[in-house]
Amino acid sequence: MTPEMLSLSNSPVWFVGIMLVKLLVVFTVVMLSVAYATWCERKVIGHMQTRLGPMRTGWHGLLQPFADGIKLFFKEEIVPTDSIKVPFLLAPMMILVPALITVAVIPFGPDIQVGDFMVPQQITDLNIGVLYILAFAGLGVYGIVLAGWASNSKYSLLGGIRASAQMISYELAAGLSIIAVFMLSETLSLREIVALQQQDLWGICSFVPNWYIFTQPLAFCLFVVTALAEINRTPFDMPEAESELVSGFCTEYSSMKYALFFMAEYANMIVISALAATLFLGGWSAPLNIAIFTMIPGFVWLLAKVYFMMFCFMWLRATFPRVRYDQLMRLGWKVMLPLALANVMITGLVVVILQ
Amino acid sequence: MFKEFAKGLSITFKHLLPGHSTTVQYPTVKLKMSDRFRGLHRLVPSQDREKCVACYLCPTVCPAKCITVVSAENEKGEKYPEVYTIDMLRCIFCGYCVEACPVEAIEMTGAYELANYKREDFQFTKQRLLK
Numbered sequence: 334m335t336p337e338m339l340s341l342s343n344s345p346v347w348f349v350g351i352m353l354v355k356l357l358v359v360f361t362v363v364m365l366s367v368a369y370a371t372w373c374e375r376k377v378i379g380h381m382q383t384r385l386g387p388m389r390t391g392w393h394g395l396l397q398p399f400a401d402g403i404k405l406f407f408k409e410e411i412v413p414t415d416s417i418k419v420p421f422l423l424a425p426m427m428i429l430v431p432a433l434i435t436v437a438v439i440p441f442g443p444d445i446q447v448g449d450f451m452v453p454q455q456i457t458d459l460n461i462g463v464l465y466i467l468a469f470a471g472l473g474v475y476g477i478v479l480a481g482w483a484s485n486s487k488y489s490l491l492g493g494i495r496a497s498a499q500m501i502s503y504e505l506a507a508g509l510s511i512i513a514v515f516m517l518s519e520t521l522s523l524r525e526i527v528a529l530q531q532q533d534l535w536g537i538c539s540f541v542p543n544w545y546i547f548t549q550p551l552a553f554c555l556f557v558v559t560a561l562a563e564i565n566r567t568p569f570d571m572p573e574a575e576s577e578l579v580s581g582f583c584t585e586y587s588s589m590k591y592a593l594f595f596m597a598e599y600a601n602m603i604v605i606s607a608l609a610a611t612l613f614l615g616g617w618s619a620p621l622n623i624a625i626f627t628m629i630p631g632f633v634w635l636l637a638k639v640y641f642m643m644f645c646f647m648w649l650r651a652t653f654p655r656v657r658y659d660q661l662m663r664l665g666w667k668v669m670l671p672l673a674l675a676n677v678m679i680t681g682l683v684v685v686i687l688q
Numbered sequence: 689m690f691k692e693f694a695k696g697l698s699i700t701f702k703h704l705l706p707g708h709s710t711t712v713q714y715p716t717v718k719l720k721m722s723d724r725f726r727g728l729h730r731l732v733p734s735q736d737r738e739k740c741v742a743c744y745l746c747p748t749v750c751p752a753k754c755i756t757v758v759s760a761e762n763e764k765g766e767k768y769p770e771v772y773t774i775d776m777l778r779c780i781f782c783g784y785c786v787e788a789c790p791v792e793a794i795e796m797t798g799a800y801e802l803a804n805y806k807r808e809d810f811q812f813t814k815q816r817l818l819k
Contacts, residue, residue: 377704380703380704380708380709381700381701381704383703383708383709383710384710384711385709388713648700652696652697652700653693653696
């Protein structure tokens with residue numbers, strides 16, 4: 334008999350205990366990844382620009398994230414006199430919290446047996462997992478707009494306005510590119526989407542898994558580009574374009590509040606990478622159905638995919654200049670959105686024909 | 689368009705490979721200065737004293753007016769600078785003093801790490817310049 338799935342009804346104490354452990358582990362991993370993503374970014378971009386990046390704090394600057402953290406922690410906290418105080422203090426939290434909260438639905442391994450129960454390696458399996466992620470990605474923009482408005486400075490306001498326009502336009506295309514995946518999977522639960530991607534490729538090729546990147550390459554490309562725009566990474570970092578807006582919506586922030594913006598940026602990168610990995614790259618499943626690969630635990634594969642995606646984002650940042658604002662809008666509305674719609678149409682047609 | 693994107697990405701990736709960095713790890717590794725580099729001054733010594741004959745050409749030509757010379761005569765009847773001070777806070781490292789000197793008694797070295805904590809430490813006296 335297969336053991337029961339652990340839930341609040343059949344063993345509350347175990348459930349709460351295991352949930353706390355999972356929360357703690359995931360939070361620690363994400364925060365450490367955020368810290369070392371900053372180090373990696375500086376290193377990767379440094380080397381790509383024939384520099385070395387941080388070298389002085391620890392071996393090859395490995396302690397740099399902690400040095401930065403301590404430095405920012407001891408900086409003077411400045412709240413501009415003309416700012417609107419409560420939203421000004423609230424905004425950094427409103428950016429970081431949605432970024433962190435989305436990690437809750439990312440599965441990082443198969444179910445494991447603990448005692449008499451099966452425990453899913455996922456904080457919670459929502460049956461509307463992706464809607465939840467999109468909803469919180471949409472909430473993230475409020476933090477930026479609020480930061481821009483509450484600072485009461487023209488650069489911050491311009492950054493906030495740009496961010497809202499950009500994120501709303503790109504959210505459409507991002508959402509539509511994911512719809513094509515649901516049309517194939519017929520579920521919104523990330524856990525089931527990963528399970529579906531472990532089957533044979535198109536039901537014929539037994540050693541390659543059925544990752545949705547093979548069936549939906551266009552959707553994957555669209556999702557990555559729109560995701561870049563949504564988390565305000567170069568080449569779409571208009572809201573904090575330092576050459577024209579000082580540093581956009583975070584101009585007036587200092588100390589730990591500024592650090593929160595940075596943490597949110599990297600946490601968003603991690604979430605978007607994890608989402609792309611889960612929806613298109615098979616989540617925690619191994620890239621080939623070979624014994625050596627499947628022996629490696631799931632979270633290793635998930636982390637490998639997330640870090641690979643993040644490396645690509647840093648690579649793009651080191652390579653491409655920022656796009657102009659009208660180019661950004663044209664790309665979003667006139668290229669990304671029609672392409673995503675066309676992709677949905679074609680996927681729908683193919684699904685209907687194959688039935 | 690996509691060809692150019694790929695080209696750009698390949699260029700940046702090539703630079704990521706080891707051995708492309710041009711950074712010099714400054715305090716531990718230092719570049720060798722050119723022989724003509726104009727750094728800290730040095731008074732050239734002869735056998736028993738400095739070469740300088742206290743002719744006042746260097747304070748005259750100095751555009752920043754940073755050189756102070758007081759001449760005196762020694763027991764052999766030679767003119768020598770009793771005081772020779774360069775104020776490094778005013779010096780602009782133009783090298784006119786070196787050009788003007790008729791006896792090649794002053795030259796410029798490659799030393800460029802001249803930062804210090806006290807204003808007095810920037811007064812380079814004859815003893816310090818002879819080192």
